[in-house]
Amino acid sequence: MEYRKNDIVTLEIVDCGTDGEGIGKADGFTVFVKDAVIGDTVTAKIMKAKKNYGYGRLMEILNASPYRVEPVCPSARQCGGCQLQAVSYEEQKVFKEKKLRGHLERIGGFTNLPMEPLIGMDEPYHYRNKAQFPVGRNKEGKIVTGFYAGRTHAIIENRDCALGIPENKDVLDRVIAHMEKYNIAPYDEVTGKGLVRHIFVRYGFFTGELMVCLIINGQDLPHQRELVEKLCEIPGMTSISLNMNKKRSNVILGDKVKTIWGKEYITDKIGDISYEISPLSFFQVNPQQTWKLYSKALEYADLHGEETVWDLYCGIGTISLFLAQKAKFVRGVEIVPAAIEDARRNAKLNDIGNVEFFVGKAEEVLPAEYEKNGVYADVIVVDPPRKGCDEMLLKTILKMQPKRVVYVSCDSATLARDLRFLCDNGYELKKVCGVDQFPQTVHVETVVLLSQHRDKSTCLDERGSRQIEMQASRLASLLAQKPDDTIEIDLDLNELDATSAELKATYQEIKDYVLKEFGLKVSSLYISQVKRKCGIEVGENYNLPKSENARVQQCPKEKEDAIKAALKYFAMI
Numbered sequence: 172m173e174y175r176k177n178d179i180v181t182l183e184i185v186d187c188g189t190d191g192e193g194i195g196k197a198d199g200f201t202v203f204v205k206d207a208v209i210g211d212t213v214t215a216k217i218m219k220a221k222k223n224y225g226y227g228r229l230m231e232i233l234n235a236s237p238y239r240v241e242p243v244c245p246s247a248r249q250c251g252g253c254q255l256q257a258v259s260y261e262e263q264k265v266f267k268e269k270k271l272r273g274h275l276e277r278i279g280g281f282t283n284l285p286m287e288p289l290i291g292m293d294e295p296y297h298y299r300n301k302a303q304f305p306v307g308r309n310k311e312g313k314i315v316t317g318f319y320a321g322r323t324h325a326i327i328e329n330r331d332c333a334l335g336i337p338e339n340k341d342v343l344d345r346v347i348a349h350m351e352k353y354n355i356a357p358y359d360e361v362t363g364k365g366l367v368r369h370i371f372v373r374y375g376f377f378t379g380e381l382m383v384c385l386i387i388n389g390q391d392l393p394h395q396r397e398l399v400e401k402l403c404e405i406p407g408m409t410s411i412s413l414n415m416n417k418k419r420s421n422v423i424l425g426d427k428v429k430t431i432w433g434k435e436y437i438t439d440k441i442g443d444i445s446y447e448i449s450p451l452s453f454f455q456v457n458p459q460q461t462w463k464l465y466s467k468a469l470e471y472a473d474l475h476g477e478e479t480v481w482d483l484y485c486g487i488g489t490i491s492l493f494l495a496q497k498a499k500f501v502r503g504v505e506i507v508p509a510a511i512e513d514a515r516r517n518a519k520l521n522d523i524g525n526v527e528f529f530v531g532k533a534e535e536v537l538p539a540e541y542e543k544n545g546v547y548a549d550v551i552v553v554d555p556p557r558k559g560c561d562e563m564l565l566k567t568i569l570k571m572q573p574k575r576v577v578y579v580s581c582d583s584a585t586l587a588r589d590l591r592f593l594c595d596n597g598y599e600l601k602k603v604c605g606v607d608q609f610p611q612t613v614h615v616e617t618v619v620l621l622s623q624h625r626d627k628s629t630c631l632d633e634r635g636s637r638q639i640e641m642q643a644s645r646l647a648s649l650l651a652q653k654p655d656d657t658i659e660i661d662l663d664l665n666e667l668d669a670t671s672a673e674l675k676a677t678y679q680e681i682k683d684y685v686l687k688e689f690g691l692k693v694s695s696l697y698i699s700q701v702k703r704k705c706g707i708e709v710g711e712n713y714n715l716p717k718s719e720n721a722r723v724q725q726c727p728k729e730k731e732d733a734i735k736a737a738l739k740y741f742a743m744i
Contacts, residue, residue: 210236
């Protein structure tokens with residue numbers, strides 16, 4: 172049977188996609204339904220239809236799944252930040268283990284996975300030590316704050332997020348009351364006018380120290396002394412600052428911070444290591460699980476005091492300083508200069524001298540140090556962004572031949588790709604452990620141990636490698652087609668589940684975003700060029716010239732920057 176937009180279908184939800192959406196069938200037609208839970212029987216309205224699959228809106232739950240629970244947050248469905256809040260926590264962990272295992276098997280081609288049980292939380296709420304609340308007006312003109320609804324900039328009013336700390340609401344109430352009392356306007360993205368853009372809160376779970384930073388479209392805040400007095404009534408208040416951001420972009424924080432009361436930073440601890448955290452510092456948002464994550468990485472590194480370790484994509488040195496407690500010497504690499512400044516300051520704060528930090532791209536610094544200075548490593552630890560490791564970096568790791576590689580990943584799809592490359596060239600996958608760093612969401616962190624000693628039964632043989640590459644290429648090609656093209660798929664949706672960034676947004680959604688935010692029209696060709704530059708796989712032959720000698724127009728810098736902003740907005744890079 173052929174289904175069209177606006178048709179109503181009854182579905183039994185039999186699977187769950189990588190973004191937490193329910194997956195059901197109607198006469199062989201596959202429907203992805205946001206907010207549906209495995210085991211539900213639902214009616215859904217088809218919002219977008221292809222030949223063999225479509226996307227539906229949940230209309231009614233006819234028979235609730237045994238895994239379905241009442242969301243703690245009344246805004247959970249509107250907000251979209253907690254994709255799994257309607258699913259029991261035990262089933263959330265099952266979903267994340269399945270997602271991790273599926274990527275390693277289908278993308279990586281691994282069998283007989285040496286997986287340890289996923290590490291979950293005892294209390295999977297109120298774990299975030301950081302929150303950024305946009306400020307705007309509702310339809311009635313009232314000042315509101317909360318979170319953006321999924322893939323929009325419409326603010327869902329919420330001052331008491333179930334993942335955040337209780338102090339958030341107290342801070343937001345006082346700031347909004349101050350704005351109303353003194354007629355301070357929130358920022359308007361359309362006009363570029365208004366003052367207060369975001370309210371940024373950090374909290375030290377170990378120290379109890381609280382930081383508030385207002386991101387403003389200007390230099391000063393009217394009546395700031397009165398606001399400081401109100402905020403200082405909140406227990407633990409340690410730092411109050413302004414961050415200046417006058418750019419008309421989606422980037423939340425500007426480069427300049429002015430402290431208007433207290434310290435320039437707060438302090439917190441992970442394990443025995445203390446960290447000074449400023450508004451611009453990167454710091455893991457779930458310190459309780461971060462300690463478990465880093466402890467597992469330290470366990471896998473198996474350090475005995477004689478090892479030289481390289482920590483790549485080291486941030487503010489969080490893992491580096493953990494490793495330095497057991498290693499002979501640790502060298503960290505990070506591209507952000509301010510993060511390296513934080514790392515060096517934190518090393519001094521903890522009186523750790525057996526560390527050295529480098530500013531630069533890991534894929535440039537490590538090869539240069541290896542080729543020019545002959546550096547070596549007994550253990551290499553990598554914790555890359557979602558796009559995974561650069562190929563040059565992986566090749567340098569293979570040249571350096573460390574005894575062990577510990578890979579910490581926030582994206583199991585790119586993790587699987589990189590592990591396949593390393594295992595095809597001499598390493599063995601020894602251990603895998605998922606860590607639930609973000610309960611109620613679809614994200615899962617992973618720690619992996621690789622060893623030099625290869626067991627051929629664990630890694631891909633040449634034939635298996637070619638098969639996986641062909642499957643990955645075919646799938647990437649399917650997903651990279653223009654939105655209006657028809658895609659023939661079989662409903663074993665495990666194959667779709669094997670993708671990562673490609674499912675985040677279609678080409679048309681990227682085009683629409685760039686047009687709305689920057690007033691620029693971009694082609695699918697330009698989008699695919701920028702995707703390749705950012706390490707996102709697209710079909711091998713997608714948008715290539717039809718004749719061998721044809722010239723391919725390259726994406727202009729202005730449009731490339733706009734497309735990159737869209738990719739960041741859709742969490743694809």
